[in-house]
Amino acid sequence: MSDRWVSGRQASGRRVSGRAALRRVGPARAAGAAAAVLLCAFPFYLDAFWLQVGLFSMAAAIGAIGLNLLSGTSGQLSLGHAFFLAVGAYGYVWLAGEPGPGLPPAVAMVLAVCLSGLAGGLFSPIAGRVRGVYLGVATLALVFLGQHVMVNAEGVTGGFNGRSVPPLEIGGFTFAETDPALVVLGVPFGAEERLWYLGLVLLAAVWFSARNLLRGRPGRALSALRDSEVAAAAMGVPVARYRSAAFVVSSMYAGLAGVLIALAFRGIVPDYFGLALSIDYLAMIVIGGLGSVGGATAGAVFVTALPLVMGRYADQLPLVAAPGATGHAIGPTEAARYLYGAAIILVLLYVPGGLGGLFRRRVRPPTPPVRQPKEQTP
Amino acid sequence: MSTAFDILLNGVALGSVYALVALGFVIIFKASGVMNFAHGSLLLLGGYLTAVLHERLGFYAALALAVLATALVAGAVDLILLRRLDPHATHVLTILTIGVDIALMTDLTRRIGGDLLSLGDPWGGSVSTFGGSTVPHTRIASIVVSLLVIGAVFAAFRFTAWGLSLRAAAEDREAAALMGIRLHRIRTLAWCLAGALAALAAVFLVAFPAPGLERTTGEIALKAFPAAILGGMTSPPGALLGSLLIGVTEALVAGYEAELSALGGGFGDVAPYAVMLLVLLARPNGLLGEKEAIRV
Amino acid sequence: MNRIGRPAAAVAALAALALLGSGCSSKSEDASAGTGSDGVKTGRGVTEKTVQLSALTDLTGPYATLGKSIVQAQKLWADEFNKAGGVCGREVRIEVKDHGYDVQKAVSAYAEVSPDTLAMPQVIGSPMVAALLDEVEGDKILTFPQAWSADLLGKDAVQVLGTTYDLDMIRAVDFLTREQGVKKGDTIGHVYFDGDYGANALEGTRHAAQKAGLKVVPKKIKATDTDLSAQVTALRGEKVDAILISAGPTQTASLVGVAAAQGLQVPVVTSAPGYAPQLMDTPAAPALEKTLHVVSAIPELGSDLDGVRKMVKAYQKRFPGELVDSGVLSGYNAAVLLGQDLEAACEAKDLTREGLIKAHRDRAAGDAGLGAPQDFTDASQPASLSAYIHRPDKAALGGTVLVEDARKAPGAQEYLDSAGE
Structure with a gap:
C-alpha cells in the first residue's frame, strides 16, 4: 500500500520539458497579454460584488499556487494551508496595527509573509518525519491548534471577534476609500478598485516566480522527490533540505494570500481560517490539475468564485423558492450548493487532467500524446 | 466513586462512539487509499432514515433498513462515480468525495431543517449506577456494539476471503490484480461496509446524552478523523485505540479544565490534536499503522 | 522575443480600453445624494418609490431555524407596513441574502447589497457581524444584528436590541x-x-x-x-x-x-x-x-400584550403550520423598531443613511409594543436593562x-x- 497521496503519473503538468514549454510560448503569450489587458480594465466596469469575487479569487490563486508547490509538485499532503494563511493575515494586522508595533503597512506585509515562511520552517521537523496521509493529518492539527490560539491570544488576534485590518499604504498611496475620493477617468476608485490592481500585481509576481521555480532545478528536484525519495537522494538531491524548503516557500505564498484576503475582508475573524478552508485549497489544486501554476489558478477561481456567483444568481433558476420560504423548499443557497457539488464531480470525472489541462490542451499545438510507460511504484 | 473514575468512564463511552465512525474511515482508506470526506453526510443519511422510519417500523427494523440503505448509497458512490476514475489517482477520488458530500449534505440539511429528530432508540435516558458512577445505557450499548463490530471487522479482515483480498490489495494493488483478485468488487464492498458502520454510528452519536439528530450532526464525523489517523489509518484495532485515547483525552481535559487553564479555555477540543502531533512525532505511521517499507 | 514591445503595447491597449470604458461604463454615473420631488432628502438605498433594506441571514447553516423565523416575521412586517402606506410614500423592500454561516459569503453578500441599502434589520452570526462591523459603521448603514454581545456596543450604526x-x-x-x-x-x-x-x-x-x-x-x-x-x-x-x-x-x-x-x-x-x-x-x-x-429580553409568545397577540395571529394566518418561536417575535420587534425609525426620519425630511441613524439615536423610549421600551440615545450602552424569566412548557x-x-x-x-x- 502506498501512503503517498499522489504518484508521479497523475501530476503531468510539470512533466513538460523546458524545450516543449518554449515551443508553445507564442500563442500562449498573446492570450496572456489579452487576458492581462482585460483584467486591468475590469475595475472600470464591474461593481463591488464582482471586484470582491475577483479579489478573493486572486488571493486564493496565490495560496493555491503555493499549496500546489508543496502538495502537487513535491507530494507532501498539507491540510494546514489555512493555518499559514492565518499567520500571514494576523501577522499583517498585528504588525501594522494597534495594539502591535504599528509598522508601516508595506513593511508589515513583507514581514507577515516572512513570518508565515518561518512558521513553515518551524513545522518542517515534523514534515521531515511524517509522510503521506499522516502528514496531512499532522498539518490538520496545525489548523485546530492555530484556531485555538487565535481565539485565546486576544492581545494579538482580538479573540473571537477578530480585528479590523489597517489599509495598505505604499509610498503615500492608500489602498482604501479616501476623502476626497479618487476618480480615474470618471470612475470613482474605492477600496475594491485599488486592491484589484494590487491583487493583479501580486498574482503576476507569484505566478512568474512559481513558474520559474517549477521549471528550474528546484522544480525538477521536488518532483524527483515526490516520485521516489530514495532515487532522488541517490541522484544527489538533498532530500531533507528540499522537503523543508518546499514547506517554507509554500507557507510564504500562503502568507501573502492571507494578507490579501485580510485586505479584501477589512475585518478578519478566526472562524474563517478553519478546516473547511484548508480542504477548499486542496480541492482547488486537484480540480485545477496538480503540478501546474495555471491549473492551481484555474482551480482557485473555480472553487472561490463559483459558489459566490451561483449564490447570487440562483434565485433566477426555475423551481427555486425565495429565501426563507415556508416548508422544506429548495432555496437559492441550496440550489447553488447542489450545482457546486455536481460541478466538482463533473469536472473530476470528465476533465481528468484538471481545469489547467483543459486550458493547456487548447493552447498547445496538436502533438501526439506521449505514451508514458506504465511503470510500477518504483 | 471518585470523579476521576467518572470522567474516565465518560471518555471511554465517547471513544467507543468515535470508534464506529473511525472504523469506517479506516476501511475505506485501506481499500481505496481515499480519505472519505463524505463520511459525515453518510452518517447523517443513516441517522435521518432511522429517524423518519422508526415510528412506522419500530426502532430495530428502521435501523436495519437505514443501515442497508446507507450501505447501498455508499456502494453506489463507489460504483457509479469512483469506478470511472483511475484508482491510483487517490487525490482525485478524495476530492470527489467532497463533491458528493456537498450535494448529499445540502439535501439532508434541507430536509431536516430546524428539527431535532429522535431516533427512538430503546434505551432512552435510562442509566445504571455502578458504585456511585452513573452510566447511560446508550453508552453501555455503544461500547458493546463497538467491540462486537470491530471484532467482527477484524475477524473478517483476518479470516474471510474478502479480508484477505483486501489486505493483499492494500499491500500491492498490481500484484493482487495479477493474482486474480477483483479489486473493484472488494472496494465497493468496503464502501458498503463503511456506509453501514456510519449509519450505526449515527444512532449512538445522537442518542442520549445528546438530544437528537440535527442538521449539524454530520460535522461530528470530523472528530473521528484524527482518531482514525492516530491509530494508523490501516488498522481496525488502531482505530479503536485511537478513538478511546481521544475520547478519554477530551473528557479529562474537560473535567480538569481549571487545572489546565494556562493552556487557554476549551483546550479539551484541541487536546486530541496535540496528542496526535506527539504520537506522529514518535510513530510516524500512527499507533498501530504498518511500517511502510521503502522499496527502490 | 520582443521584450520591450509587449508591455508597452499592453499599456497602450489598456489606456485605450479604459478611455473607451469610461465613456460607457455605468460606474461613472454618480447615483448619490439628492432631494426628491417631495422635498425629502434621500441617498443610497432610497429612490422615488422604494426604500431598500437588506438582511444577511443564515438559512442553510447552524442558525437556519432562527434565520427562517426572522425572515418570515420581517416579511410579514414589510407587507403590513407597505399596506399602511409605507414611509414618505415609498414602499420598503427587504433583500434577503443567505450566507449559510460562511464569513466569506457574508462579506461578498455585503459587497453586493451595501451600495443600495439604507438599513439592515437582520444580520445573523457573530463571526459575520464581527467581520462586517467596521464596514457597516463606515458605510453608516443602520444595522440590527441578531447577536447580543456587549462587544458590538459603541457603534453609531449598529444597534443591539434589548439586553446583552x-x-x-x-x-x-x-x-x-x-x-x-x-x-x-x-x-x-x-x-x-x-x-x-x-x-x-x-x-x-x-x-x-x-x-x-x-x-x-x-x-x-x-x-x-x-x-x-x-x-x-x-x-x-x-x-x-x-x-x-x-x-x-x-x-x-x-x-x-x-x-x-x-x-x-x-x-x-x-x-x-x-x-x-x-x-x-x-x-x-x-x-x-x-x-x-x-x-x-422579549416577552413569551403567549403574552397578553396587545402587540404580541396581534403579531402571533397575523403570523399564523400568513404562514400556517410554521413554528412560532421567539425568533419570530425578535425579528418582528426589530422590524417594527426600524419602521418607527424610518417614520421619524421621514418626518424630519431626511431619509439618508445619516438621517436615519440620527432619527434612531434620538429615541430615548423606542417602544414597538412588544415588551419593555428601549433607549437608543447612547450607542455605548445596551438599549434595555430589563429582562423576563421564562420557563419551558410543552403545551405553550x-x-x-x-x-x-x-x-x-x-x-x-x-x-x-x-x-x-
Missing part, C-alpha cells in the same frame, strides 16, 4: 439568589460557548457572582459538543448549587438530561439562544420543564411561559458603570 448576554446572566444570578435558594458561599457552574457569546455572558456571571459572594466554575465548550457528560460530571464533582449555560439548545438539552440522569438536581438558567421549542419533543423534556429557566405557544415579568437586575447599572471606567 452579560446583563442576561446578571439577571439570571439575581433570579437564582432570590427565588431558587442560591446563597452566599455557594458555587455555580457556567457552561459556555467558545466565542463572544459565551465570553460576554461569563463576564456578567463573574461580576454578579462576586457581588453575591458566589464561586464560579466555568466550563468552555464548542458548538460541536453535543454530549456534555464530562462537563456535568466535573460540575457534580465541584458540588455546584446551580448551573448557567450560554450555548445552543442542543447543549442545554444534553446538560439538563445528563444532570437529571446523574441525580444532580440543581436549577439551570440559560438565555434566549440556549432554548428552542423543539427541545420539548426530545427525551429531555420532563427534566427541562423541571429545572430550566430562560432569561429573555413558543414553548415557554412567563415566570417573572421584565425587571432590571439590581447591580446591572452598577456593572455598566464599572465597565465604562
Whole structure:
C-alpha cells in the first residue's frame, strides 16, 4: 500500500520539458497579454460584488499556487494551508496595527509573509518525519491548534471577534476609500478598485516566480522527490533540505494570500481560517490539475468564485423558492450548493487532467500524446 | 466513586462512539487509499432514515433498513462515480468525495431543517449506577456494539476471503490484480461496509446524552478523523485505540479544565490534536499503522 | 522575443480600453445624494418609490431555524407596513441574502447589497457581524444584528436590541439568589460557548457572582459538543448549587438530561439562544420543564400584550403550520423598531443613511409594543436593562411561559458603570 497521496503519473503538468514549454510560448503569450489587458480594465466596469469575487479569487490563486508547490509538485499532503494563511493575515494586522508595533503597512506585509515562511520552517521537523496521509493529518492539527490560539491570544488576534485590518499604504498611496475620493477617468476608485490592481500585481509576481521555480532545478528536484525519495537522494538531491524548503516557500505564498484576503475582508475573524478552508485549497489544486501554476489558478477561481456567483444568481433558476420560504423548499443557497457539488464531480470525472489541462490542451499545438510507460511504484 | 473514575468512564463511552465512525474511515482508506470526506453526510443519511422510519417500523427494523440503505448509497458512490476514475489517482477520488458530500449534505440539511429528530432508540435516558458512577445505557450499548463490530471487522479482515483480498490489495494493488483478485468488487464492498458502520454510528452519536439528530450532526464525523489517523489509518484495532485515547483525552481535559487553564479555555477540543502531533512525532505511521517499507 | 514591445503595447491597449470604458461604463454615473420631488432628502438605498433594506441571514447553516423565523416575521412586517402606506410614500423592500454561516459569503453578500441599502434589520452570526462591523459603521448603514454581545456596543450604526448576554446572566444570578435558594458561599457552574457569546455572558456571571459572594466554575465548550457528560460530571464533582449555560439548545438539552440522569438536581438558567421549542419533543423534556429557566429580553409568545397577540395571529394566518418561536417575535420587534425609525426620519425630511441613524439615536423610549421600551440615545450602552424569566412548557405557544415579568437586575447599572471606567 502506498501512503503517498499522489504518484508521479497523475501530476503531468510539470512533466513538460523546458524545450516543449518554449515551443508553445507564442500563442500562449498573446492570450496572456489579452487576458492581462482585460483584467486591468475590469475595475472600470464591474461593481463591488464582482471586484470582491475577483479579489478573493486572486488571493486564493496565490495560496493555491503555493499549496500546489508543496502538495502537487513535491507530494507532501498539507491540510494546514489555512493555518499559514492565518499567520500571514494576523501577522499583517498585528504588525501594522494597534495594539502591535504599528509598522508601516508595506513593511508589515513583507514581514507577515516572512513570518508565515518561518512558521513553515518551524513545522518542517515534523514534515521531515511524517509522510503521506499522516502528514496531512499532522498539518490538520496545525489548523485546530492555530484556531485555538487565535481565539485565546486576544492581545494579538482580538479573540473571537477578530480585528479590523489597517489599509495598505505604499509610498503615500492608500489602498482604501479616501476623502476626497479618487476618480480615474470618471470612475470613482474605492477600496475594491485599488486592491484589484494590487491583487493583479501580486498574482503576476507569484505566478512568474512559481513558474520559474517549477521549471528550474528546484522544480525538477521536488518532483524527483515526490516520485521516489530514495532515487532522488541517490541522484544527489538533498532530500531533507528540499522537503523543508518546499514547506517554507509554500507557507510564504500562503502568507501573502492571507494578507490579501485580510485586505479584501477589512475585518478578519478566526472562524474563517478553519478546516473547511484548508480542504477548499486542496480541492482547488486537484480540480485545477496538480503540478501546474495555471491549473492551481484555474482551480482557485473555480472553487472561490463559483459558489459566490451561483449564490447570487440562483434565485433566477426555475423551481427555486425565495429565501426563507415556508416548508422544506429548495432555496437559492441550496440550489447553488447542489450545482457546486455536481460541478466538482463533473469536472473530476470528465476533465481528468484538471481545469489547467483543459486550458493547456487548447493552447498547445496538436502533438501526439506521449505514451508514458506504465511503470510500477518504483 | 471518585470523579476521576467518572470522567474516565465518560471518555471511554465517547471513544467507543468515535470508534464506529473511525472504523469506517479506516476501511475505506485501506481499500481505496481515499480519505472519505463524505463520511459525515453518510452518517447523517443513516441517522435521518432511522429517524423518519422508526415510528412506522419500530426502532430495530428502521435501523436495519437505514443501515442497508446507507450501505447501498455508499456502494453506489463507489460504483457509479469512483469506478470511472483511475484508482491510483487517490487525490482525485478524495476530492470527489467532497463533491458528493456537498450535494448529499445540502439535501439532508434541507430536509431536516430546524428539527431535532429522535431516533427512538430503546434505551432512552435510562442509566445504571455502578458504585456511585452513573452510566447511560446508550453508552453501555455503544461500547458493546463497538467491540462486537470491530471484532467482527477484524475477524473478517483476518479470516474471510474478502479480508484477505483486501489486505493483499492494500499491500500491492498490481500484484493482487495479477493474482486474480477483483479489486473493484472488494472496494465497493468496503464502501458498503463503511456506509453501514456510519449509519450505526449515527444512532449512538445522537442518542442520549445528546438530544437528537440535527442538521449539524454530520460535522461530528470530523472528530473521528484524527482518531482514525492516530491509530494508523490501516488498522481496525488502531482505530479503536485511537478513538478511546481521544475520547478519554477530551473528557479529562474537560473535567480538569481549571487545572489546565494556562493552556487557554476549551483546550479539551484541541487536546486530541496535540496528542496526535506527539504520537506522529514518535510513530510516524500512527499507533498501530504498518511500517511502510521503502522499496527502490 | 520582443521584450520591450509587449508591455508597452499592453499599456497602450489598456489606456485605450479604459478611455473607451469610461465613456460607457455605468460606474461613472454618480447615483448619490439628492432631494426628491417631495422635498425629502434621500441617498443610497432610497429612490422615488422604494426604500431598500437588506438582511444577511443564515438559512442553510447552524442558525437556519432562527434565520427562517426572522425572515418570515420581517416579511410579514414589510407587507403590513407597505399596506399602511409605507414611509414618505415609498414602499420598503427587504433583500434577503443567505450566507449559510460562511464569513466569506457574508462579506461578498455585503459587497453586493451595501451600495443600495439604507438599513439592515437582520444580520445573523457573530463571526459575520464581527467581520462586517467596521464596514457597516463606515458605510453608516443602520444595522440590527441578531447577536447580543456587549462587544458590538459603541457603534453609531449598529444597534443591539434589548439586553446583552452579560446583563442576561446578571439577571439570571439575581433570579437564582432570590427565588431558587442560591446563597452566599455557594458555587455555580457556567457552561459556555467558545466565542463572544459565551465570553460576554461569563463576564456578567463573574461580576454578579462576586457581588453575591458566589464561586464560579466555568466550563468552555464548542458548538460541536453535543454530549456534555464530562462537563456535568466535573460540575457534580465541584458540588455546584446551580448551573448557567450560554450555548445552543442542543447543549442545554444534553446538560439538563445528563444532570437529571446523574441525580444532580440543581436549577439551570440559560438565555434566549440556549432554548428552542423543539427541545420539548426530545427525551429531555420532563427534566427541562423541571429545572430550566430562560432569561429573555422579549416577552413569551403567549403574552397578553396587545402587540404580541396581534403579531402571533397575523403570523399564523400568513404562514400556517410554521413554528412560532421567539425568533419570530425578535425579528418582528426589530422590524417594527426600524419602521418607527424610518417614520421619524421621514418626518424630519431626511431619509439618508445619516438621517436615519440620527432619527434612531434620538429615541430615548423606542417602544414597538412588544415588551419593555428601549433607549437608543447612547450607542455605548445596551438599549434595555430589563429582562423576563421564562420557563419551558410543552403545551405553550413558543414553548415557554412567563415566570417573572421584565425587571432590571439590581447591580446591572452598577456593572455598566464599572465597565465604562
